[in-house]
Amino acid sequence: MNALLQQLQNRQLIWQASQTEAPYEHCQSTGFSALDQLLGGGWPQHNVIELQSHGACAELQLIQKALAGSGSELLQIWINPPANLCAEYLLQQKRPLHQVLQLNAPRTADALWAAELCLKSGSCMDVLLWQNNLNLTQLKRLQLAAAQGQSQLYFFRPAVAEQQLLPWALSLQLTPATTGLQIRILKRKGGWQQQELVLPWAELYPHFIKPELQQKQYSKPPLSRVS
Amino acid sequence: MSAQMEFWLYLYFPQLQLDKLLLLQNTTAALSTQDKSHHLDLTAPLAIVGADHQLLQLNSAARQAGLTLGMGLASAASLCHQLQLVPHQAEQEQQQLQQLAQLLYQYCADIALQADSGLVLKLSPMLALYGGAIQFWQQIQQVLQQAGYQYHFATAQQPLVARLLAQQHWDQFLLQSDKIQQQLKALPLQHAQLPDKLQEQLQRLGLAQLGDVLKIPQAELVRRFGVEMLQYLQQLTGTKPALLLFIQPAEHFEQQLELLYEMERSDQLLGPLQHLFGLLQLYLQQRDQLAYQLELCLLQRQDQQQQLQLHSAQGEYQSKDWLKISELQLERLKLKKPVIQLKLILRRNGPRYAQYKTLFAGHLGAGKAQLYSALQLLSLLQARLGKEQVKSPCLLNDLLPEQASSYAGALEPQAAIAGTLAAVRPAFLVDPPLALDAEQQQQLQLHYGPERLSSGWWQQQSQHRDYYVGQNAQGQWLWLYRNLQQPEQLYVQGYFS
Numbered sequence: 001m002n003a004l005l006q007q008l009q010n011r012q013l014i015w016q017a018s019q020t021e022a023p024y025e026h027c028q029s030t031g032f033s034a035l036d037q038l039l040g041g042g043w044p045q046h047n048v049i050e051l052q053s054h055g056a057c058a059e060l061q062l063i064q065k066a067l068a069g070s071g072s073e074l075l076q077i078w079i080n081p082p083a084n085l086c087a088e089y090l091l092q093q094k095r096p097l098h099q100v101l102q103l104n105a106p107r108t109a110d111a112l113w114a115a116e117l118c119l120k121s122g123s124c125m126d127v128l129l130w131q132n133n134l135n136l137t138q139l140k141r142l143q144l145a146a147a148q149g150q151s152q153l154y155f156f157r158p159a160v161a162e163q164q165l166l167p168w169a170l171s172l173q174l175t176p177a178t179t180g181l182q183i184r185i186l187k188r189k190g191g192w193q194q195q196e197l198v199l200p201w202a203e204l205y206p207h208f209i210k211p212e213l214q215q216k217q218y219s220k221p222p223l224s225r226v227s
Numbered sequence: 228m229s230a231q232m233e234f235w236l237y238l239y240f241p242q243l244q245l246d247k248l249l250l251l252q253n254t255t256a257a258l259s260t261q262d263k264s265h266h267l268d269l270t271a272p273l274a275i276v277g278a279d280h281q282l283l284q285l286n287s288a289a290r291q292a293g294l295t296l297g298m299g300l301a302s303a304a305s306l307c308h309q310l311q312l313v314p315h316q317a318e319q320e321q322q323q324l325q326q327l328a329q330l331l332y333q334y335c336a337d338i339a340l341q342a343d344s345g346l347v348l349k350l351s352p353m354l355a356l357y358g359g360a361i362q363f364w365q366q367i368q369q370v371l372q373q374a375g376y377q378y379h380f381a382t383a384q385q386p387l388v389a390r391l392l393a394q395q396h397w398d399q400f401l402l403q404s405d406k407i408q409q410q411l412k413a414l415p416l417q418h419a420q421l422p423d424k425l426q427e428q429l430q431r432l433g434l435a436q437l438g439d440v441l442k443i444p445q446a447e448l449v450r451r452f453g454v455e456m457l458q459y460l461q462q463l464t465g466t467k468p469a470l471l472l473f474i475q476p477a478e479h480f481e482q483q484l485e486l487l488y489e490m491e492r493s494d495q496l497l498g499p500l501q502h503l504f505g506l507l508q509l510y511l512q513q514r515d516q517l518a519y520q521l522e523l524c525l526l527q528r529q530d531q532q533q534q535l536q537l538h539s540a541q542g543e544y545q546s547k548d549w550l551k552i553s554e555l556q557l558e559r560l561k562l563k564k565p566v567i568q569l570k571l572i573l574r575r576n577g578p579r580y581a582q583y584k585t586l587f588a589g590h591l592g593a594g595k596a597q598l599y600s601a602l603q604l605l606s607l608l609q610a611r612l613g614k615e616q617v618k619s620p621c622l623l624n625d626l627l628p629e630q631a632s633s634y635a636g637a638l639e640p641q642a643a644i645a646g647t648l649a650a651v652r653p654a655f656l657v658d659p660p661l662a663l664d665a666e667q668q669q670q671l672q673l674h675y676g677p678e679r680l681s682s683g684w685w686q687q688q689s690q691h692r693d694y695y696v697g698q699n700a701q702g703q704w705l706w707l708y709r710n711l712q713q714p715e716q717l718y719v720q721g722y723f724s
Contacts, residue, residue: 056703060654075601075638083655086721087622087632091648097620098640103608104616114608121604122597149598176702182360205704205723208651208675208696 031065035183038197042066042187046150048142052159053174055082058181058204062065062174063154064093070125070152077118079103079111079129112138115123119145130156138165155199182206233465234350234402236364237389238371239379242284243320243344244313251487251499257463257675267487273311274298279332285313319485320344326482326506327374332492333365333513337387339471343391346488347386347471364400380577383407385465386641391419412438422455479512480573489565493557496525496566500553504572506548513577517542522530522552522574528566535560539639542577547686548603555610605637627682627690628720629658641696651675651696653706660708660718666719670700680708696723 011165023042027041036042043049043066049177053059055166067076072095078085080103087097111131118124119142128221134155146153159173171187202209240246252269267273272292277282280300282289289717292307293384303310321340328338337349350363372376381392382400388411392399393419401407414437416426432442439462440448449457461467485497500523509520521537537552601606610616622634624644635641663671676695683689691711698704703724709716 022570033439036533054701054703056655056724058724065418075604081655082290083722085620085631086628086652086654086656087620088628088652089654091533091622092650092652097622098635101605101608101632101637102618102620104613105612110612114612117599118606119601123599123601123604135354176698180676214665223407 021131022211028066028069030062032199032203034197035062035199037183038183038195039170039188040191043152046147046152047169048139048146048153049172050157050166050168050186051157051174052157052172052186054159054176055174058172058201059156059174061204062181062183066152067126068093069096072099074125075101075118075123077101077103077124077127078116079118079131080105081130095182101197107155108133112142115153116141116145118149119151122147122149122151124149124151127153128156130154131172132157134166136166139168143169143170168224230453233384234354234382235384235386235389236367236380236382236400237341237347237386237393238346238348238389240324240344240346240376241379242275242377243323244316244558245273245284245286246315247319247323248273248487251502259493267313268312271311272307273313274303276312278551304453316540321378325474327371327376329477330370330473330509331367332476334363334370335574337471337473341360341390341475343394343564345390349473350382351492359528360400362400366599381407383411385463386469386471387420387462394418396446400452404680412441414438414441420651421459424589425455428452428689445574477510480507481570482494482506483568483570485568486566489567491565492561493562496557496569497550497554499569500571501550503569504549504553507549507571507573508546510573511544511579515579517544517579518549518573518576520573522572523573524570525562525564525566526570527562529564531564533560533563536574537563538602538614539606540609541600542579542705543603544579552606552610557606559611559613573709584633601638605717606653624683626680627692628652628680629660632656649678651678651694651706653704654724656721657719660720663707663717663719671697671705671717673697673707694720 005014022197026045027043028045029042030036030039035156043063049063053058058097072224076095076099078100085100085102090097092098103111103114105114108131109194111129114117115127115129118127134157140154142155145151159175166187168187169189171185172186174187175184177198180198180202181204183194183197233588236356247428248267249269250334250718260482265580269286269601270288272289272294273286274294276284276291277283282294282296282303282522283366284299285294289307289310292308292310294310299313300629306580310400312693324344328340331338331346331348335350339347339353341470344655348367350360353363353616355362357366379390379393379396380400381396382402383389383392384404386408388407391414392407392410395414397410399406399410416429416435416437419426419437445457445460448460463705466626482503484503490496503655507518507521519542521540523535523537525533525535527533529631535553535556537556539548539552543549543552605617617637618634619637619641620638621633622644623633625631674697677693678695679691681689681691692707692708693711694706695717696704697707706721706723707717708720709718
């Protein structure tokens with residue numbers, strides 16, 4: 001090898017494409033093999049993950065396997081969810097209700113403060129935060145807190161037109177399509193961008209979409225059955 | 228030393244009020260740099276004045292200006308015209324004395340308060356416990372040093388003797404009675420605290436020292452000077468035991484703190500608060516208890532006051548934990564008027580028990596360092612966001628989804644409800660249900676249903692609903708229902724997410 005190159009490499013000034021193999025230290029499987037493949041193993045752990053969507057399009061279903069894997073000894077925190085939580089849903093996910101906390105923080109500063117405190121407390125595993133905006137310093141603080149408390153933050157926000165460049169470990173854009181959920185990677189640490197995947201609805205909602213049922217869609221409830 | 232011999236230690240605090248001012252200034256020094264004009268300057272001459280216009284306590288600058296204790300106001304003012312005067316507050320001093328006694332109670336069982344800023348401690352039963360007088364004295368000295376008040380002391384076999392010597396600033400910790408007696412005999416009569424009439428009579432007889440009086444046979448003295456003399460001599464020689472009321476540890480915690488100057492911002496209050504929480508910590512530690520609820524009163528000008536309730540779900544005793552909780556609450560608080568006094572009351576406490584931590588918490592929790600436990604975290608969140616903003620979902624025994632899902636107090640264990648769980652439930656519920664207009668209903672695509680839910684006939688408005696899962700024009704997954712009484716109208720009950 002060239003002596004100059006060797007010298008540069010010794011000082012770790014050269015980035016090699018082979019270094020992209022393992023972008024995250026730890027991954028947790030998403031439960032969807034196609035998505036695992038797209039993400040290079042699964043969700044990065046102890047970090048902040050952004051999920052952009054208009055809501056009500058299986059965004060919780062995506063992370064549901066990861067949430068279930070967190071065990072039930074530690075708290076799960078929902079900060080400013082878009083609507084009331086359904087207790088029956090949480091019980092379906094085998095989550096003890098008294099281990100779930102919902103926080104309503106009308107002020108952004110309070111919500112971020114609460115998220116950071118929960119992340120680094122060490123007594124929470126997953127924090128779910130709904131918010132519109134985040135800047136670089138706030139993201140860095142949340143990432144450090146997540147690493148310190150070995151916890152995970154899922155950051156939900158509406159899809160925005162212009163992309164602000166933030167160093168997310170992973171940022172996904174979710175758009176509903178006719179056949180399934182279109183998942184686009186906006187940012188992935190140590191990975192290639194611009195990859196897409198359509199996850200069929202039947203995989204996301206297996207409990208009420210059966211593949212054979214998908215053929216006969218109707219737009220109105222059959223009135224004849226009402227007596 | 229024989230076991231029968233009693234020994235007493237007298238602690239005399241000559242300037243409690245002044246020392247308190249100095250201590251307070253030290254704790255709040257960091258916060259008060261910008262508005263010096265509001266409060267007393269303790270480096271300039273300052274005196275505490277009694278009700279009869281005599282100087283009772285002086286700081287060092289005042290002493291350098293030539294002022295002495297007991298001087299009248301007029302002569303003091305002529306010597307030093309910029310002298311700052313503070314009225315003497317006997318009640319406050321008594322409170323401080325009480326606090327000191329509570330502090331010392333941890334080390335000595337028998338402590339009695341004395342009217343003239345003094346404490347009497349019974350030494351003899353304690354010596355066996357500490358394995359020697361010197362060890363015991365070192366312990367006491369350490370406490371006094373931490374408290375930061377000036378003090379004088381003396382030991383003797385009778386409380387009165389110890390008191391006379393301590394007020395003369397003898398400052399000797401001795402257990403040899405001959406040396407003490409020698410010192411006592413040399414005591415000038417005017418410092419012997421005899422009733423004024425007796426002292427005058429004795430001095431007219433040409434007696435100058437207490438020793439001269441003690442040489443005269445007791446019976447002769449009593450015959451000439453009466454019962455008063457007898458009582459005095461009995462106390463001095465210890466033939467009759469002293470009447471002392473020993474203190475008991477306080478039943479409940481209530482402390483107040485006069486601020487040095489008016490505080491207008493809530494963050495300034497943290498310095499003085501730390502002092503109060505320190506006292507609380509001591510109180511709780513001595514009783515091995517935890518505090519769950521505190522009440523903090525902020526007394527303001529014009530007799531107004533604001534109250535704060537501080538809660539801790541887990542129970543804390545350490546001052547730093549309570550400071551953190553109060554800091555969060557004070558941030559939200561808007562002071563109506565400047566604060567002049569703080570008062571801290573312990574409302575709910577309980578015994579301290581060992582807090583168990585799991586050593587091996589499964590595969591995930593293993594090695595996870597906890598900064599706060601779940602209950603500590605809850606207390607902090609409630610302190611900043613408000614108690615009603617932090618809650619846990621709960622399931623009620625009802626068929627209608629909007630009635631079944633509700634909220635309970637955070638982290639409270641809930642009763643399980645028997646029965647099988649429904650298969651299809653969305654993550655979020657819309658409350659109240661949203662009616663869809665005709666156009667929106669047209670664009671819907673239904674994927675699953677119906678699932679019929681009927682509420683009980685015994686209820687006020689019995690309802691029969693058919694539930695469907697559908698997707699709207701934006702591709703969002705909705706949980707819809709229609710009422711059987713009104714089958715054309717669809718409502719959105721929840722969102723699948």
